[in-house]
Amino acid sequence: MPRIVWLLVAARAINRLGAFSLPFLTVLIGTDFGASTTTAGLLAAAFGLATIPSRLAGGRLAVRLGRRRTIVLGLIGCALAQLGIAAADSLTAVAVCAVLLGLAFELYEPPSQAMIADAVGPADRVRAYSLLNAALAAGGTGAGLIAATLGRWDLRWLFVADALTCLACALTLRVALPADRPGRRAAHLGAPVDPVRPWRDRALWAMFTSGTVFALVSTQIVMALPLTLARRGLEPADAGLLFSASAVTVVAAQPALRLRRLAALSDSAALALGYTLLALGLAGYATASTLPVLLMTTVLWSLGDVLVLGRILGVVAGLAPPGGTDRYLAAYGVSWGIAAVAAPVTATQVLEHAGPAALWAGAATLCLALAAAQLLVVAPLIGATKRHGPARGASSGEPARALTR
Numbered sequence: 296m297p298r299i300v301w302l303l304v305a306a307r308a309i310n311r312l313g314a315f316s317l318p319f320l321t322v323l324i325g326t327d328f329g330a331s332t333t334t335a336g337l338l339a340a341a342f343g344l345a346t347i348p349s350r351l352a353g354g355r356l357a358v359r360l361g362r363r364r365t366i367v368l369g370l371i372g373c374a375l376a377q378l379g380i381a382a383a384d385s386l387t388a389v390a391v392c393a394v395l396l397g398l399a400f401e402l403y404e405p406p407s408q409a410m411i412a413d414a415v416g417p418a419d420r421v422r423a424y425s426l427l428n429a430a431l432a433a434g435g436t437g438a439g440l441i442a443a444t445l446g447r448w449d450l451r452w453l454f455v456a457d458a459l460t461c462l463a464c465a466l467t468l469r470v471a472l473p474a475d476r477p478g479r480r481a482a483h484l485g486a487p488v489d490p491v492r493p494w495r496d497r498a499l500w501a502m503f504t505s506g507t508v509f510a511l512v513s514t515q516i517v518m519a520l521p522l523t524l525a526r527r528g529l530e531p532a533d534a535g536l537l538f539s540a541s542a543v544t545v546v547a548a549q550p551a552l553r554l555r556r557l558a559a560l561s562d563s564a565a566l567a568l569g570y571t572l573l574a575l576g577l578a579g580y581a582t583a584s585t586l587p588v589l590l591m592t593t594v595l596w597s598l599g600d601v602l603v604l605g606r607i608l609g610v611v612a613g614l615a616p617p618g619g620t621d622r623y624l625a626a627y628g629v630s631w632g633i634a635a636v637a638a639p640v641t642a643t644q645v646l647e648h649a650g651p652a653a654l655w656a657g658a659a660t661l662c663l664a665l666a667a668a669q670l671l672v673v674a675p676l677i678g679a680t681k682r683h684g685p686a687r688g689a690s691s692g693e694p695a696r697a698l699t700r
Contacts, residue, residue, distance in 0.1 A: 296414075296415065299473075300411055300414050300415065303427065306464045306467050306471075307427060307431055308431070309463050311460075316377065316380075316454045319453055319521060319532075320338075320342070320393065321338075321518065321522065321639065322531055323389075323450045327450070327451075328389070332646070332647055333643060333644075334386075336642070336643030336644070337640065338390050338639075340636045340639045340640050341390065341394055342394065342396060342400075343397065343639065344636045345398045346397045346398075347633065348398065349398050350629050350632055351629065353406060354405040354621045354624065355622075356406075357409065357621040361475045362407075362621075363469070366402070366406050366407055368402060369401070369402025369403040370403060370464050372395070374458040375395075376395040377396060377458035377461065379395065380392045380393065380396070381455045382451075397635075405621050409620040411424065412612035420612055420613070424604065424609055425605030426549075428601070431542075431545075432546045433546050434542075491618070491619035493627075496623075499623060501676045502607070502610060502611055502627060502673065503626065505668055505669060509607075509630075509665060510630045510631045510635075512658045519638075519643075519646060519651075519654060520537060520538075521534040523651045523655075533586060537590065540590050540594060540597075541593050541596075541600070545597055548597075557602075562677070563669050563673060565606050566603055566607065568599075569602030570663070570666035572599030572602065573600070574666070575599075575659070576598075577592075577662065578655065578656065579591070580651070581652045581653075581659070610677065614677070642654060645657065
């Protein structure tokens with residue numbers, strides 16, 4: 296892997312070390328300010344809504360200001376907003392800081408993901424993005440332990456820890472990443488003169504739709520697991536232990552990606568297998584009521600994550616025309632913003648009216664539907680794009696098939 300990939304991987308591990316505050320935002324609102332579950336869900340949804348323009352702005356700023364500047368700007372903004380949440384003395388102040396956090400939260404992702412896509416060839420993207428996922432998991436191992444420890448003392452310290460790691464990550468990347476000149480980079484990559492229009496690409500729309508459902512399920516896991524533990528008489532902070540178990544699983548499973556049978560799978564077959572493992576693990580959450588059983592089911596769905604996360608970004612990057620990876624990855628990433636809006640509302644409402652079993656059974660069903668849709672609907676569209684280029688109008692420059700040579 297090129298040096299820039301390892302820099303981004305290391306920085307993400309540092310940043311992830313403190314990134315377990317958000318799952319406990321709804322718990323903090325309820326315990327410190329006496330807000331209802333519905334109010335907590337709506338405030339978390341407001342954060343998610345703010346991440347949508349943040350993701351799109353990340354793609355645009357990376358093109359105009361440069362990727363390094365955009366990354367540092369996003370991380371510093373996140374740190375300031377997290378410190379605001381930790382110091383807030385009213386529900387209104389928490390709400391304002393949560394929205395500000397959302398506006399800065401996704402600026403980092405498009406430029407960092409595009410850096411990785413441009414640094415390696417198409418054949419190595421799955422491995423590169425899997426390394427990034429493993430770095431997140433490695434940092435998450437320590438983060439879960441921090442959450443379980445600090446969460447028992449005071450949930451506000453989780454936001455302070457997150458802010459400090461954001462600042463450490465920003466400093467690391469500001470010093471280590473090379474300065475980029477957007478105009479020169481675009482010319483070097485052969486970017487089209489006319490603007491890239493990812494929303495006119497039918498294959499991207501297919502990935503975006505399935506990715507939104509996947510993001511909804513993933514976000515529900517993060518948001519609903521602490522609340523589920525509380526409803527079943529367990530300690531909500533023990534969700535940090537479960538997240539740590541997930542992180543250990545992701546790191547330990549990385550060598551399996553090099554197994555001949557797994558490596559030989561097509562992108563859609565690997566994604567369908569990953570979605571199926573997610574479904575089996577989440578179905579276990581529907582009935583699990585003890586920590587050991589919850590740990591076993593966490594390991595199972597985490598194996599599905601290993602297969603999905605590395606592949607999905609590589610597919611999206613492969614659809615982009617030269618010089619368009621920032622915009623394509625930003626467009627696809629809106630799926631996570633939509634999920635961040637919908638998941639807190641759907642999760643809290645289903646928990647309130649139907650209970651944990653219905654929530655997790657429904658999430659498992661969605662994952663099985665994703666596996667079928669990936670093979671029957673999405674795969675043919677991706678294949679057509681690789682053969683003939685993106686749909687007319689996605690870009691007026693060289694089609695995406697140039698990246699498959």
